[in-house]
Amino acid sequence: MSEAPAAQRTASADRAGSIDLLLRQPEPRAGWRVLPARVIALCAVELQKLRHDRTELYTRAVQPALWLLIFGQTFTHIRAIPTGGIPYIDYLAPGIIAQSAMFIAIFYGIQIIWERDAGVLNKLLVTPTPRSALITGKAFAAGLKSVVQALVVIVIAAALGVALTWNPLRLLGVLVVVILGSAFFSCLSMTIAGIVLSRDRLMGFGQAITMPLFFASNALYPVSVMPGWLQAVSKVNPLSYEVDALRGLLLGTPSHLGPDFAVLAGAAVLGVAAASALLGRLAR
Amino acid sequence: MSGDTETAAPAVDCTGLAYAFGETNAVDGLDLTVAEGEVFGLLGPNGAGKTTAIRCITTLLPVPPGMVRVFGRDTARERMAVRRLLGYVPQQLSADASLTGRENVTLFARVFDVPRRERAERVAQALAAVGLADAADRMAGTFSGGMIRRLELAQALVSAPRLLILDEPTIGLDPIARTGVWEHIDAVRAATGMTVLVTTHYMDEADQHCDRVALMHRGRVHALGTPGDLTRGLGERRRAAGATGAPPTLEDVFREVAGSGLDDTSGDFRDVRSTRRTANRVG
Ligand SMILES: Nc1ncnc2c1ncn2[C@@H]1O[C@H](COP(=O)(O)OP(=O)(O)O)[C@@H](O)[C@H]1O
Ligand SMILES: [Mg+2]
Numbered sequence: 001m002s003e004a005p006a007a008q009r010t011a012s013a014d015r016a017g018s019i020d021l022l023l024r025q026p027e028p029r030a031g032w033r034v035l036p037a038r039v040i041a042l043c044a045v046e047l048q049k050l051r052h053d054r055t056e057l058y059t060r061a062v063q064p065a066l067w068l069l070i071f072g073q074t075f076t077h078i079r080a081i082p083t084g085g086i087p088y089i090d091y092l093a094p095g096i097i098a099q100s101a102m103f104i105a106i107f108y109g110i111q112i113i114w115e116r117d118a119g120v121l122n123k124l125l126v127t128p129t130p131r132s133a134l135i136t137g138k139a140f141a142a143g144l145k146s147v148v149q150a151l152v153v154i155v156i157a158a159a160l161g162v163a164l165t166w167n168p169l170r171l172l173g174v175l176v177v178v179i180l181g182s183a184f185f186s187c188l189s190m191t192i193a194g195i196v197l198s199r200d201r202l203m204g205f206g207q208a209i210t211m212p213l214f215f216a217s218n219a220l221y222p223v224s225v226m227p228g229w230l231q232a233v234s235k236v237n238p239l240s241y242e243v244d245a246l247r248g249l250l251l252g253t254p255s256h257l258g259p260d261f262a263v264l265a266g267a268a269v270l271g272v273a274a275a276s277a278l279l280g281r282l283a284r
Numbered sequence: 285m286s287g288d289t290e291t292a293a294p295a296v297d298c299t300g301l302a303y304a305f306g307e308t309n310a311v312d313g314l315d316l317t318v319a320e321g322e323v324f325g326l327l328g329p330n331g332a333g334k335t336t337a338i339r340c341i342t343t344l345l346p347v348p349p350g351m352v353r354v355f356g357r358d359t360a361r362e363r364m365a366v367r368r369l370l371g372y373v374p375q376q377l378s379a380d381a382s383l384t385g386r387e388n389v390t391l392f393a394r395v396f397d398v399p400r401r402e403r404a405e406r407v408a409q410a411l412a413a414v415g416l417a418d419a420a421d422r423m424a425g426t427f428s429g430g431m432i433r434r435l436e437l438a439q440a441l442v443s444a445p446r447l448l449i450l451d452e453p454t455i456g457l458d459p460i461a462r463t464g465v466w467e468h469i470d471a472v473r474a475a476t477g478m479t480v481l482v483t484t485h486y487m488d489e490a491d492q493h494c495d496r497v498a499l500m501h502r503g504r505v506h507a508l509g510t511p512g513d514l515t516r517g518l519g520e521r522r523r524a525a526g527a528t529g530a531p532p533t534l535e536d537v538f539r540e541v542a543g544s545g546l547d548d549t550s551g552d553f554r555d556v557r558s559t560r561r562t563a564n565r566v567g
Contacts, residue, residue, distance in 0.1 A: 021406040041394035119378030127395040
């Protein structure tokens with residue numbers, strides 16, 4: 001190790017350097033500004049990580065591309081699923097966007113347990129950051145990452161000939177829907193993390209809930225072709241509302257944008273509350 | 285930040301601090317006062333309860349009101365106010381490997397409300413203070429163990445804490461990196477005058493760098509004083525009993541106050557595992 005001489009040299013050199021700012025405590029922000037400031041701080045970290053390592057962005061694009069390419073094109077030919085007159089691949093694209101966003105968000109529970117084990121979470125919990133602000137920040141970071149992923153899937157879909165809207169207002173709506181949906185699913189996964197407390201158990205849970213959530217939604221087929229019990233599950237599944245809104249916004253098909261936004265926003269708020277309440281268990 | 289009660293209050297004041305994990309009384313009636321401006325060492329073998337005590341003081345573990353005060357503020361009642369006074373470096377190497385050194389420190393500047401106009405400069409000063417100015421834009425994942433510890437020190441310093449809490453800052457480091465870390469702790473303390481509460485199970489480090497130490501064993505403090513007073517006291521007792529030989533070390537003092545329990549409580553599996561994990565990440 002060549003650290004000792006280097007450390008000595010810099011230590012003595014730095015003592016001459018100015019540290020005036022390190023003697024003054026920063027002024028606390030006004031109460032209502034803490035939450036947005038923490039959300040921005042955690043989103044900035046997410047963007048920095050994405051900039052340093054884009055491989056995840058690419059590897060995560062493979063699965064949605066395969067769904068659209070194979071499943072989408074095959075079922076477009078078979079015409080087995082009633083889509084209300086549009087090609088099946090068009091019908092499928094919003095479902096796949098929602099799916100890939102959900103897969104990203106579900107990972108946040110595993111990440112928060114990893115951060116607990118590594119001491120990163122503890123350190124953040126000893127800053128003037130209320131637990132709900134920490135969770136909200138993580139939820140929005142998940143949303144941000146999902147939005148980046150959604151843009152990739154939108155480009156893939158457009159390249160495969162899906163007739164998507166390019167209306168900026170509608171695309172803005174898509175951003176909001178994806179952020180709200182990912183906020184909910186990341187909080188769901190962080191809530192489960194707060195219950196099971198270990199990464200191995202959470203991995204099991206993650207796998208046990210993501211595929212059922214996906215299949216018990218309108219991502220692949222309309223609710224009308226489902227058996228009654230599955231329709232009931234789909235009705236309480238936020239993913240269905242996310243897909244419905246995305247279809248309405250991206251394809252202009254009939255949808256229920258008002259209720260969709262209300263359900264997604266409500267689910268996100270509930271998710272933040274539940275995950276924040278359980279965060280203390282992870283810190284113990 | 286003024287008022288007579290607050291300036292007079294000690295940096296840390298624990299009275300009868302107790303915390304149990306199920307059946308394990310990790311901290312069991314700890315009385316401790318850390319004066320403003322001193323470097324205070326909390327010493328003890330693995331499993332003594334040092335980390336648990338630290339986690340109570342840092343508001344990570346919930347304790348009833350009246351047990352712990354930081355600069356006069358109750359950790360149960362004034363959580364946020366207490367956190368603003370603290371810089372905390374946990375036992376694990378906890379820098380984010382997928383961010384650069386500078387980004388790691390900037391995150392903590394942000395969450396302590398450092399305004400944007402002075403953020404970059406403050407971060408640069410914190411990195412320079414620990415000798416990482418040149419490595420600041422490398423990924424933290426490429427840092428050596430000693431560099432990560434110094435980076436964590438910068439993360440803690442960027443908010444100008446009045447109390448710096450370091451949990452085993454040199455665990456798992458090689459002797460040379462240990463010296464490097466302590467050099468920066470000493471330099472920062474000399475330059476800022478901040479209070480430092482540090483835990484360690486290396487008695488020689490405490491002897492060299494701490495103004496006062498508390499010897500902790502099975503959740504309680506068994507001896508308290510300056511390292512010099514403690515070793516001198518034992519030397520005198522030994523001479524009075526007619527013994528001769530080398531002057532006693534802090535470790536000898538510990539053996540005396542802890543009795544025979546010291547060797548067989550060198551940590552259960554949990555401690556061994558977390559120590560190993562830290563050692564592994566250090567590489
Ligand atoms: N999260 C935890 N759950 C259960 N037991 C714990 C936990 N943390 C610490 N302990 C137990 O509490 C005791 C004190 O641990 P700790 O405070 O980590 O000691 P030290 O830091 O002095 O090595 C040990 O017996 C340890 O096994
Ligand atoms: Mg410990």
